[in-house]
Amino acid sequence: MIRFLILSAGELKHALDLSKPKFVFTSAFSAKKVTDVCKKLSYVDKIVLIDGKKSNGNVVSLNDFVKKYKDTRFDVEAYVKQKVDIHDQVCFIMMSSGTTGVPKGVQQTQENVLSIIQSYRDMFILFRMLHDTKPIIMNMAPWF
8 A cells, every 4th residue: 555645646656557456545634635646547446445444436435345346156076276386476565765866666576575575484483482571573674
C-alpha cells in the first residue's frame, strides 16, 4: 500500500501509472486525495475503502467489495494450484522513496518474499534455541 498522504497528487498519479491497478485500496484518512487522483485515471474501476462502512459511487467499502467479487461457486476441495515460476512471478510492486527523483516501482517476485519469510523463520528458530524469550525482529524495507 502506498502512503498516500505523504505523496503529492502528481507523485500518487505517477505511482499508480506504473502498475495501472484496477482496484485501489485506501483508508478513510487518505480517501479524498486518492479519489481526486483516481477520477482522472481510466484504468481504476473501484476505490476500496478498507475502514469504511458505506459505499458511495466509485468508492466501495471493503465488505461490499468482498461480497461483490467473492466467487460463491469456488470449491476448496476441487481447487488445483497453478504452477508459478517463483523467480519470475511478481508478487507486488514496492515504491522507492523518490529521494533522487520520482519514485520508482521495484518488482518483488514470489522468490523475494519467500526468502524473507524463510530468513525470519530461521531467525525465530535460532533465537528460540538460544533464549527463553520471544524474539523481536525489526524489518528494514525496502528489500532492494
